[in-house]
Amino acid sequence: MLNATLLSIGDELLIGQTINTNVSWMAEKLNDIGVNVLHMITLADVENDILKQLDIALSESDIVLITGGLGPTSDDITLATLCKYFQSELVWNQQVMDNIDQIFALRKRMITEETRNLAFVPNDAIPIYNSQGTAPGTIFYKNGKMTASMPGVPYEMKAMMTETVLPFIQENFQLPFIVHSHILTAGVGETQIAGHLVDFEKALPEHLKLAYLPSLGKVRLRLTGKGDDYPTLQKLVEEKTEELATLIEPYIYGFNQDTLEGNIGKILLEKKLQLGLAESCTGGFISHAITAIPGASNYFKGGIIAYSNEIKRKVLGVNEETLSQKGAVSEACVEEMLEGALQVLEVDVAVAISGIAGPGGGTKEKPVGTVVIGVGNKDKKHIKTLTFTSDRTKNIQISGTVALVMLRKFLLTIL
């Protein structure tokens, strides 16, 4: 088994200002290709300590991945320290400078002397192209062990890992075969799903493992197989995925890289339907999720963020009486918002949502967390009242996710 040590360099991590999401992302990707993470170590931008930890890491692991301390400012000392450790010299690299030039030209900014320094890279290392920013990464590959240094900015690190570091590991190290399969569910809890899978889990062979990965309103199931014979392993994981899928079919919205929003997009495209939204309590969350998908303009026309009652009335045509008698958080109001969205936006299908996200605005009958969700077209409308949590952020996210789950189910029932 190949071992890796992850070193995270940065004071912002040690003082607790930043949550280290990098290492969990990296660990997941390393596991995906069959690399075991032995230690994750967070340390400060202090030369002696970086040298010491690097030495320990290289004594116990084959792969050392370092993030942080690569920017142009004076507290970024990772590269200089690596050069000291590996006895390398910094040499000018025109390709790296060209990339920096290009980025600055695009952003219409002047290049400072500090930024130009980023184009100096170690003479006996492989520079990692930074497709998302200026500071390049570095791979030292010596005595059969690899040390890679990347920026701490998550999207720059992720691009480098995907484009360069993971392929480098797969090319230069002997790895076992690992096959993953992800089954994506929404609108149901982990415990409820586990209840359906008791026998399935008991019958799983030793080299297959099932993991539950819950997030707000969603649970991702991961089936992982490890082995030396790839075709047999892949076939077994496929068979077990199908078996599992039949057991919890109503909760599944997709597999592997699918997203709920992307899956909805595909159905809308297939059925040639145009979608519109009327959001109150979610305030743009659903719209943002839908439009995060490339190509959303092919099926999403737009939405009305009807945060105030006035906009519910004037733009969506909700009746004054409905608002005064039933309130904005009522099935009657959401039905009229839905009808308004269908008409004003001239769309085939719409989602409407109104609720009390909190912390203020709750009453005895309608406490914080009460949300009314509607989906429908001109013929059919489904309206549901649900109660979520006392937390504003969670209420926005969970109710938005449930609205998308309802939309997907509705889309599957119509022509």
Next chain:
Amino acid sequence: MLNATLLSIGDELLIGQTINTNVSWMAEKLNDIGVNVLHMITLADVENDILKQLDIALSESDIVLITGGLGPTSDDITLATLCKYFQSELVWNQQVMDNIDQIFALRKRMITEETRNLAFVPNDAIPIYNSQGTAPGTIFYKNGKMTASMPGVPYEMKAMMTETVLPFIQENFQLPFIVHSHILTAGVGETQIAGHLVDFEKALPEHLKLAYLPSLGKVRLRLTGKGDDYPTLQKLVEEKTEELATLIEPYIYGFNQDTLEGNIGKILLEKKLQLGLAESCTGGFISHAITAIPGASNYFKGGIIAYSNEIKRKVLGVNEETLSQKGAVSEACVEEMLEGALQVLEVDVAVAISGIAGPGGGTKEKPVGTVVIGVGNKDKKHIKTLTFTSDRTKNIQISGTVALVMLRKFLLTIL
């Protein structure tokens, strides 16, 4: 300076299934009372490795805080390993058992033999009462150094830290004072800010440190002072914060716990202005950011997500000719969207935005990343064309952030 090492024990962390939010929370609390976190180390439930890491931790730190591996199942070996290290014996503790009994009675569950084992605690340690669960924590205080072991479940750990561990540290160790100050900027890069602060940084006294913490479209500056005399230190950090603030005044949107959206909300409330939005390329991102702030309904009326040209025309009243001749991503179109938002939503101030988020839709003249942003009221409108990146997600986030920066500036110029 008092040092701490945080050891996190658990496979779920090493395979990337769980993001380690415990250590950042703990580090923040430790910093608040003047303890420096030297290392954060994540390791597996393996006896030899726990012994080794504990030994290293106690050689370099005064305080070692361990989380994880304390449950009743067989893979939870932390306590047994600690006993081995400190040559302690487990003895029955009736108080701990009473707490377990109470919790099980409350949850109406039967106590298993494994759970009863949790009432055995080391004979020469101080048990930490668990107000949130069954497994007690443990403090070993030997040779002037402290080792505390807590569960990995965040709310159990947090309660133990607040109720027992932090007070224990304050009582038994000599601590310095620490003062933090955060200066929040947006719409400008780390390098450009650093360029304004070269002399300032050089002139900083040894016990004050400046850190740059960049994220998409924003840079947070943190000034940290450490010392023995609290009033002097606090005064110095305040003075230096003011000095720094004057050097980069145009880029600052707030301090410490402020958020850009929250700050905008405050200005809108103060000036008694109602805000509306017309979003195309950002597709709800700005609206979602604005409404994430509790109480947003006091100043935010709503928005139109005009994703299709049809909605730009029909709902916002953009001219057919503007769209056909200048295109949807043009200053003319955004000006009309802005005017439309002001009128349709009947608001005092509006933001309009249209651009090419990508990956499709780019042309030679208007490549992916081209975004037009407008802010204004009935008297005054500012429209800007900007070019960002080739990445859809980043374009949405950065352009949304820049729109908020422009909105804030505009709000400060009007009555």
